[in-house]
Amino acid sequence: MLRIAKLPIAVFTVLIIIFPWVAREISAISHYTDIMVFAGIYCLITIGLSLLMGYAGQISIGHAAFFGIGAYVSAILTVRYGLNPWPCMLIGMIVTAVVAILVGTPSLKLKGHYLAMATLAFGVIIYIIFNEEVEWTGGPDGMPGIPGLSLFGFEFDSVVRYFYLVWGFVFAAFIFTINVIQSGTGRALRAIHASEPAASAMGVDISRFKIMVFVYSAILASLAGSLYAHYLNFINPSTFDLFFSIKLLIMIALGGMHNIWGAIIGAGLITFLSYEWLYYFEELEVVVYGAILLIVTIFLPHGLVGVPGIIRSWFRS
Amino acid sequence: MTDPFNCMPKICEGGVFAILTFLIQYRQMETITLESQLFQYLITGVTVGSTYAIVAIGFNIIYGVTEIINFAQGEFVMLGGLIMVSFHVALGLPLILAFLATVTLVTLVGMLLDRLAIRPIRRPSVLTLIIATIAASIIIKGAAMLIWGKDFFDLPAFSGRNPITVLGAVIQPQYLWVIGFLIIIVVILTIFFNKTIIGKAMSACADNADAASLAGINVKRMILLSFALSAGIGAVAGITVTPISLMEYDRGAMLAVKGFGAAVLGGLGSFPGAVIGGLIIGTIESFGTGLIHSGYKDAFALIVLMVVLFIKPSGLLGSVEISKFKRF
Numbered sequence: 001m002l003r004i005a006k007l008p009i010a011v012f013t014v015l016i017i018i019f020p021w022v023a024r025e026i027s028a029i030s031h032y033t034d035i036m037v038f039a040g041i042y043c044l045i046t047i048g049l050s051l052l053m054g055y056a057g058q059i060s061i062g063h064a065a066f067f068g069i070g071a072y073v074s075a076i077l078t079v080r081y082g083l084n085p086w087p088c089m090l091i092g093m094i095v096t097a098v099v100a101i102l103v104g105t106p107s108l109k110l111k112g113h114y115l116a117m118a119t120l121a122f123g124v125i126i127y128i129i130f131n132e133e134v135e136w137t138g139g140p141d142g143m144p145g146i147p148g149l150s151l152f153g154f155e156f157d158s159v160v161r162y163f164y165l166v167w168g169f170v171f172a173a174f175i176f177t178i179n180v181i182q183s184g185t186g187r188a189l190r191a192i193h194a195s196e197p198a199a200s201a202m203g204v205d206i207s208r209f210k211i212m213v214f215v216y217s218a219i220l221a222s223l224a225g226s227l228y229a230h231y232l233n234f235i236n237p238s239t240f241d242l243f244f245s246i247k248l249l250i251m252i253a254l255g256g257m258h259n260i261w262g263a264i265i266g267a268g269l270i271t272f273l274s275y276e277w278l279y280y281f282e283e284l285e286v287v288v289y290g291a292i293l294l295i296v297t298i299f300l301p302h303g304l305v306g307v308p309g310i311i312r313s314w315f316r317s
Numbered sequence: 318m319t320d321p322f323n324c325m326p327k328i329c330e331g332g333v334f335a336i337l338t339f340l341i342q343y344r345q346m347e348t349i350t351l352e353s354q355l356f357q358y359l360i361t362g363v364t365v366g367s368t369y370a371i372v373a374i375g376f377n378i379i380y381g382v383t384e385i386i387n388f389a390q391g392e393f394v395m396l397g398g399l400i401m402v403s404f405h406v407a408l409g410l411p412l413i414l415a416f417l418a419t420v421t422l423v424t425l426v427g428m429l430l431d432r433l434a435i436r437p438i439r440r441p442s443v444l445t446l447i448i449a450t451i452a453a454s455i456i457i458k459g460a461a462m463l464i465w466g467k468d469f470f471d472l473p474a475f476s477g478r479n480p481i482t483v484l485g486a487v488i489q490p491q492y493l494w495v496i497g498f499l500i501i502i503v504v505i506l507t508i509f510f511n512k513t514i515i516g517k518a519m520s521a522c523a524d525n526a527d528a529a530s531l532a533g534i535n536v537k538r539m540i541l542l543s544f545a546l547s548a549g550i551g552a553v554a555g556i557t558v559t560p561i562s563l564m565e566y567d568r569g570a571m572l573a574v575k576g577f578g579a580a581v582l583g584g585l586g587s588f589p590g591a592v593i594g595g596l597i598i599g600t601i602e603s604f605g606t607g608l609i610h611s612g613y614k615d616a617f618a619l620i621v622l623m624v625v626l627f628i629k630p631s632g633l634l635g636s637v638e639i640s641k642f643k644r645f
Contacts, residue, residue, distance in 0.1 A: 059444055061451075106627035112443035113386040117577055118626045121619040124574065132612040242570060246451060253448055286459030293452035297445050298437045 008261070009174075016167050020160045032276075034159050037231060039271040040166035044224035046251050046263035047173050048217030054257035055181060056213045057193030058108060059116045061245045062123030066218040068130055068240030069096045070225025075143045075235055076136055085149055089226040096222035097215050104214040108207060123245050130237035142236025149230045162231055169227065170264075173220055177260060180216075189213060247274070250293045256303025265304055353485025358603045364492040364561065366599020367499040368394070369618075371554035372576025373583065373591035374502065375547040381523035381586055382543040385446050389430060389454035391573030392461075393548045396423050397555025398564030399461060402470040412475065420552045426457070427548020431541050454569060461566040474560040495557045502550050503592060510588075519543060523586070571615055575602075578622035584635020593633060597621075 020033045045067060052058050073092035077083045107118045130137050137143065149156040149165065156162045180186055188209050191199035200206050229235050247270060255266025278285045300306055372390055379387045400422055404415035434453040438445055474491040481488045509516040521529040522539045530536045555564065579598045583590025598618045605617035625632060 053444070057444070059447060110626055110630060113447065114581070114626055114630055116447050117386070117574070117581070118623055121574060121578070121622045121626075124571075125616050125619050125623075128613060128616045132610070243455075246455065249448065249451065283463055284459065286455050286462065288459075290452045290454075290456030290459055294434055294449060294456065297449045297452060298434075298439075301440065301445065 009178075012264075013171065016171075020163055024160075032272075033163050035272060035275045036268075037159065037163050037166050038228075038275060039268045040163070040170045041224045041228050041231070042248070042251065042267040042271055043170045043264050044166075044173055044227070045217075045221045045248055046255070046267040047170070047177050047260065048220035049248055050252050050255075050257055050260055050263035051177055051180065051189070052213050052217040053252060054259065054262070055186065055193060056189040056210060058210055058214065059112075060119040060214070060217070061116055061242075061249060062103075062119035062121075062126075063217065063221050063248055064240045064242070064244040065123040065126035066096050066100065066221035067225040067228070067244070068126060068237070069099060070222030071229040071235050071240070072130065072137055072143075072225075073222075074226040074229045075146045078147050078230075079143055079145055080136075085147060085226075085230055086151075089223065092226050093219045093222045096218050100215045100218035101211065104211045104218075105207075108210040108214060120242065120245070124242055127237060127241050130240060137237070140237060142234060144234045146229050146233045146235065148233065166227055166231075169223065173223075174260070174264070181260065185209065185212075247289070250289055250296075252303075253293060253296050254303055256300075256305035258302060259305045262303045262305045269304075350485060354607070355604075356484050357486040358607045359600060360486050360488055360492065362600030362603030363596055364495050364599070365603060366579075366596040367495045368554050368558045368572070368595075369575050369579040369598050370499055370592045370595025371502060371550055372572055373579035373595050374506065374588060375551045375554075376577055376580040377586055377588060377591050378506075378547040378550075379543050380580075382519055382526075383435075383540050385435065385450065386577065387430075387544075387547065388447065388450040388573055389457060389569070390547065390551060390576060391569035391571065392454050392457040393423055393427060393551025393569075394555035394558070394572050395461060395564060395566065395569040396426060396457065397552030398472070398559035398568075399465050399470060399555075399566070400552075401556045401559060402472050402564065403465075405472060406470075416556060419556055420549050423552035423555075424545045424549040427544040427546075427551075428541055430457075430548070431544040435540070435544075436537070454573070458566055458569055465566055467566060469563040469565045470559070471563050472556075472559040475557075478560075489561065491557070491560045495561070498553055498557050499592070499595075502553065503588070506550075506588065515542070574622070575615075575618040578618045578625070581622060581630070581632055582625050584632030587632070587634040590632055590634035 019036060023029050023032045023036075045063060049060065049063060052060060070089075070092040073095050074085060074088045077088040077091060078085050103119075103122050107115060107122070110118055131140050133139075149162075156165050181189075188199065188204045191202065191204055192206055192209060196206055225240075228239075251266035251270045252263055253266070254262075254269060255264065256262030273288075274285070278288060281288055296303060300310075302309065372394060375390050375393065376386060379385055379390075397419055401415055401419045404410045404418050405412060408415075410418065430450075430453050434449045435441075435446070438449060474489065475494050476490045478489060478491075481490065510520050511517075518529065518534045519539050519542065521532065521534055522536055526536050529539075558564075575598060576595070579594035580591050581594070582597060583592070583594030598621055601621055602614065602617045606614045609617075
């Protein structure tokens, strides 16, 4: 698990690059490029969450808050103050990092259920703030009129252009995260996951590493939030509710949280599920999510990326 | 995107709002002194807090035996309310019969939760157990939405809705039912855990599951029983609070978090702690909503929860040793 093979990354990159071209040719899936933009946005969050939960073993049920802070900082600064979106995106990430440090420092001293509940409570409080601070956020009605993105006169105004922008960010985050996993930091994180006292005895500064990963995952979520806001040009609080945090949990549990590929597979599948396939289930949607989460937890503790391993061990025995 | 886990304060949600409406009506008839208003907040807070206390006790029962925090705890309360509405209002069963049938049904749901979501997990870790109970909670909530829809449901109050006025505060008879049932539950559980063999066996599992198993106690059955018991009292909370605050399918998550806040504030695992924690959180919520900002109604309990977790995770009455030795 330490070494991450280069071939799948190359194949994956090529697939992503040709995706819009293929999708455009086949009318049945021509709108898939649009869905893939959202999949990419969620991938950014799950990559960070996978590092936090799978590698460092720290649960968070509040990442919708960081996603929301990124989105709202971008939206408020561009709509209310007319600033250029790019610095706003950066400010959003800085604000999120500060919030993550403030919340993470005391939270990450907690373990297990306590950490889960602390992050959950934090997420819901932020959600209530989005709803109640109407002067800033527009309240439950949301904020329309968020400008799109452009760089040196190049407008990211079509779905395909935005697709490449988002997946460019995903690719950068992916490579950076892989490097983190394969570095001494990655080993330290896994040591923390395996046994905190042992890691501490070996000289790993546990709380510093935990907070670093927490902040890193929060910053990625914030970036994703900004990209989401500028793509949809509209945000409202219901996107950033508790259920979204749970959906993120479903994504990484489904893909397999002990593997960085799991984050991408899970985010992709759940995005298509919620934007496309679950459409047919209508009201049943929530039950389907719950069933997926429960079945994965019981039968596939390592998620979908663990399936080849299970099949291999079947053949051996 | 849909938002099935919507925790936004709704217009008719909560006894707090109901009482504010009352206050406005009464203000037109007679002037209300500050003291009576504060007393009113206290009464409302204690009532709401009693519900949180019952949820917190439910957390403690399961946590005591299994060290699992059941994130689906609030769903039992929601189910209790909605099933009672179906039995009592839609089917027209008499109050006591509907009450018993509801509690039985929700108890069965609690047992199913253990059998279908908790026991099949082969290598339980804190993370997988958290995820499993979250999964169960959204399945229950989704099923409730399919059965009852997204409407709010009302239940006739057990003994009418003629308010009693005490010291200028308006007390609905149903408030007394809620507080009364908290007392009944506490008394029965105290007798159960201290006097009966099964109750003592459950306490033994809480102290040391391996040793209890060696002493011939069927730990699995005790776990099942803890889920059943916890679901049953959750249902009682739901049934008694519905005439005050109505009930709808997505109330569970918020009740669970607030109940957990109560359990942690009192000290996880401590039954007197759960009661004190619940009453304190309910009171803070009531005063906060009345005096500070009604839109942040749901935030007060959560802020208390976070502050307690950050400053003193062992709570008011919890022992530090327990929080250290427990397996996470």
